[in-house]
Amino acid sequence: MNKEEAILGLTDTMAKFTSYIGKRLPRDVIKKQAELRKLETNPLAIEIYDVMAENQDAADKLDRPSCQDTGVIQYFIAAGSNFPLLGELEGILENATLGATRLGPLRHNAVETFDEKNTGTNTGSKIPWLDWEIVPGEDSATIDVYMAGGGCTLPGASKVLMPGQGYEGVAEFVLDVITSRGINACPPLLVGVGVSTSAETAARLSKKAILRPVDSRHQNDNAAKMEELLEEGLNELGIGPQGLTGNNSVMGVNIESSARHPSTIGVAVSTGCWSHRRGKIRINSDLSYEIMSHDGVVL
Amino acid sequence: MKKILTTPIKDEDLAELKVGDIVYLTGQLVTCRDVAHRRLVELGRELPVDIVGGAIFHAGPIVRENEDGSHEMISIGPTTSMRMEKFERHFIEETGVKLIIGKGGMGPETAAGCRENKAVHAVFPGGCAVVAATKVEAIEGAEWKDLGMPETLWINRVREFGPLIISIDTQGNNIFETNKARFNEKKGPILEKISNQLKFIK
Secondary structure, three states, X not given: OOHHHHHHHHHHHHHHHHHHHOOOOOHHHHXXXXXXXXXXXXXXXXXXXXXXXXXXXXXXXXXXOOOOOOOEEEEEXXXXXXXXXXXXXXXXXXXXXXXXXXXXXXXXXXXXXXXXXXXXOOOEOOEOEEEEEEEOOOOOEEXXXXXXXXXXXXXXXXXXXXXXXHHHHHHHHHHXXXXXXXXXXXXXXXXXXXXXXXXXHHHHHHHHHOOXXXXXXXXXXXXXXXXXXXXXXXXXXXXXXXXXXXXXXXXXXXXEEOXXXXXXXXXXXXXXXXXXXXXXXXXXXXXXEEEOOOOOOOO | OOOEEEOOOOHHHHHOOOOOOEEEEEEEEEEOOHHXXXXXXXXXXXXXXXXXXXXXXXXXXXXXXXXXXXXXXXXXXXXXXXXXXXXXXXXXXHHOOOEEEEXXXXXXXXXXXXXXXXXXXXXXXXXXXXHHHOOEEEEEEEEOHHHOOOOOEEEEEEEEEEEEEEEEOOOOOEHHHHHHHHHHHHHHHHHHHHHOOOOOOO
């Protein structure tokens, strides 16, 4: 395979995968929702869970985007420093977004700011959004594709606390965001929390947190305990599906963290809606691939 | 038995409805969201569709344009209604719309508009866009197409479109405001319990 063929091949794979994740939810999200449906006792909430399941079946059978808001396309890349198409990846993912827009079809969700015109292609200045991490010495690339819908993006918030407010202040911030704006963001949500040093570092980590599997836990014992406490606390509120009350509120709470300045606690919240459309794919150096988030995928 | 509303909707069709009730819609349903509301309310432009006794849907669908120029509804779920709170009271009064369908709650201004003009707001379960698309029989028109696919006013003919959960009734009762008060009441004690176990800074 020459380089040009390799670029076309990977563009095709990524276009198909991007389109695919708009139609079928990842396995961890499907499993969690089935569990929440079983635990539910409120008849209105049960009816909503059943329409949700019916919708996912219909999307699969009719091969259509399960939610009309196929979001702004974001790619979170962890690329090996020896990945053969490292320099080409940005162009490949832009063309993959154009391809997915035709294939899905995806809704046109890129409005050029200040010109205030919808580009009609899902591409625009810095869109699709790319987030990079370079993994020294590796020759594969792992890419998380995320469809950032408007509804689940709206609650996003970031703030810098004073150390006196402590982790108690972090918890208060999370509960405030979810009870005020999270209820309209299509619960049950996956809540991502960034605990870090400044507003933008916390914000980025909070988004990375919702790319982690629903039931995963932070490696640090205190952070893992805080994930559990927040999850229990939010569930006790009984927000229910669509905010119309129920036995639970969230699919889970994931925290990502970094060290911080001694004078600051940066905190941020990002939310994933019940229709949490993300996918993880690993591209090997020979451009063979493995889909890690979904089962039985044929692209 | 299914309670079905048919456009044009009359005041008496809505009078008995209470928050939490489930209804379905047959007839015309026009998508209408951020910029369309802004054009009518702030820019004083007339809506290019007559929706007296009608129904609007806070939604930006995926529509396929066929080669003959006709349109096919692919995926159409509700968008966050709260974004239209700023405009809705005035919008209801201006247009005579009777049923506003969206996602999540709306605030006191919309509730006042519903009470004053005998209209209701209802929730279609968010994210269930393919179920919704299968209830659209045809796209009968499209206005303000300059706004792009999500913001265009898509004029749909729908059959038993739902479930629609009444969230604001004609008395101005608002299920989301009631729920929010309940969540906020619970929040304090929950936070206190959590905080006691989060004293990591010692």
